[in-house]
Amino acid sequence: MTAVLLYDPKGARYQRNLLGLTVQDRLERSLLRDGAGSVQHISAHSFVNGPVLLVPSTLVGTSQSLKALVHGRGCAKFEIGGAPVLRLDSMHSIPTNALNDLESWIQDGPFPVATVDGELINITNKATAKEATTFLLRSLRKAEDGLISRSLNRPMSLFTTRILAQTPITPNQWTVFTAILGVIGCLVMAQGGFWALTLGAFLIHMSSVFDGCDGELARLKFQYSKVGEWLDTICDDIVNSSLMLGLGLGIAATTGQEFYATMGITAVILNLSHAVVVYYYLYTQTGTGYALDFKWWFESETNNAKGLSENSGLLSTLMMMVRRDFFVFAFFVLCALNVPQIALWLGFIGALGMFTLSTVQTLIIPVRRRSRNRRHILNDAE
CATH class of the missing domain: 1.20.120.1760 (CDP-alcohol phosphotransferase transmembrane (TM) domain)
Known part of the structure; x- marks a missing residue:
């Protein structure tokens, strides 16, 4: 199963409350619901075996889009509101010095770019938080x-x-x-x-x-x-x-x-x-x-x-x-x-x-x- 490592993009405000949960808490629960093997915040001591998904801690998405990310195969980069998601076959592909600025390493890296169906929003301000609130409520229908x-x-x-x-x-x-x-x-x-x-x-x-x-x-x-x-x-x-x-x-x-x-x-x-x-x-x-x-x-x-x-x-x-x-x-x-x-x-x-x-x-x-x-x-x- 794919392990998910969360990273904080520049200017991250993942503690923002979104319909009763912080953005990061909502993201972690959503990923586990949609099939992630584990979810943890990345650090210098982080290590997981097998496929890994690097996800910004400010992301909110529908079940359809998160499942596509978690269950996908092969190396791929997804651009989502300026904060990229990267899927790798192994954590060994991540150099140690990249842990200090994963966002830049992912953006500048020569990774194949892919798209994903469904809604994904990077929460960076009140406008994106409002947009995420709207689509989360809409998804309850x-x-x-x-x-x-x-x-x-x-x-x-x-x-x-x-x-x-x-x-x-x-x-x-x-x-x-x-x-x-x-x-x-x-x-x-x-x-x-x-x-x-x-x-x-x-x-x-x-x-x-x-x-x-x-x-x-x-x-x-x-x-x-x-x-x-x-x-x-x-x-x-x-x-x-x-x-x-x-x-x-x-x-x-x-x-x-x-x-x-x-x-x-x-x-x-x-x-x-x-x-x-x-x-x-x-x-x-x-x-x-x-x-x-x-x-x-x-x-x-x-x-x-x-x-x-x-x-x-x-x-x-x-x-x-x-x-x-x-x-x-x-x-x-x-x-x-x-x-x-x-x-x-x-x-x-x-x-x-x-x-x-x-x-x-x-x-x-x-x-x-x-x-x-x-x-x-x-x-x-x-």
């Missing part, structure tokens, strides 16, 4: 974002994450906060009446908006974990179920018809039953707690929940409509239009549909697994 998340929620969550990154708040703490906000919204809805239903639905929508911040914060400050994935997924399901309960109780309190409360309670049971199937699949099949890693039996290997935003067709449209960002916003709009009954019916139908699919999933998957194992046995016998 996800290709699988739903319609509402992409156009409405994500811009608001990124603005919030930019502020949160400067605080000691952790992603898991923020996950719990957004869940509490959502449950409060459900309690407000349960009081009944137009304003309670609308305000409660708005609070739940804002909970959905802020829910994106925990993942953004985790990726931005390298605080992601399996526990965080599961906490986020479970809290989302708690709020989703509370939404149906609060909606049913609120409409029942408004109209005096207990039928709506029964609908809400039934939807909660259906939602939780579906969640159990999802949790089991994630735990046994993917090893993650990320809900979008769940894959239905009728989806291809590339057309799961993560890829639906890039595909078209009736199935994709229906699956996008049951995405949390979409239905939470739709429920808020319906409550604001004073037709919460439509929201409850849609939620109930959606819960029933997901429960039905989950039930089929529990029957299909074991049969497919046994069939696949049988084919493997027959192939081995041949």
Whole structure:
């Protein structure tokens, strides 16, 4: 694996804070994430075996660009904002006297010049720091974002994450906060009446908006974990179920018809039953707690929940409509239009549909697994 040695270019200010981490700390964590064997600050006593990458300590880059540098082969020089990066097959190529001014030695050396895909910025002043901040936040967007998340929620969550990154708040703490906000919204809805239903639905929508911040914060400050994935997924399901309960109780309190409360309670049971199937699949099949890693039996290997935003067709449209960002916003709009009954019916139908699919999933998957194992046995016998 390639070892990375960091050097300080002229006028380096690598202790500058960039979204909660110093530039050098962010660079070190990014390089290790993207496959570097080791990362250390170069000194007269530095020595590593094998390929080495000399990188200015003021560099910030996307995962794509850093992976290209780390996993590349052969000697090559990359000019990045005046501070060069050099890839060598061995540290033996570096003369001892060059350690005092690596930047000049790299720039003046007869090394083949190459380019790298992706964004790389050398932080030298406020302007470049601002540019790096912008592209780091932009990199937090996800290709699988739903319609509402992409156009409405994500811009608001990124603005919030930019502020949160400067605080000691952790992603898991923020996950719990957004869940509490959502449950409060459900309690407000349960009081009944137009304003309670609308305000409660708005609070739940804002909970959905802020829910994106925990993942953004985790990726931005390298605080992601399996526990965080599961906490986020479970809290989302708690709020989703509370939404149906609060909606049913609120409409029942408004109209005096207990039928709506029964609908809400039934939807909660259906939602939780579906969640159990999802949790089991994630735990046994993917090893993650990320809900979008769940894959239905009728989806291809590339057309799961993560890829639906890039595909078209009736199935994709229906699956996008049951995405949390979409239905939470739709429920808020319906409550604001004073037709919460439509929201409850849609939620109930959606819960029933997901429960039905989950039930089929529990029957299909074991049969497919046994069939696949049988084919493997027959192939081995041949």
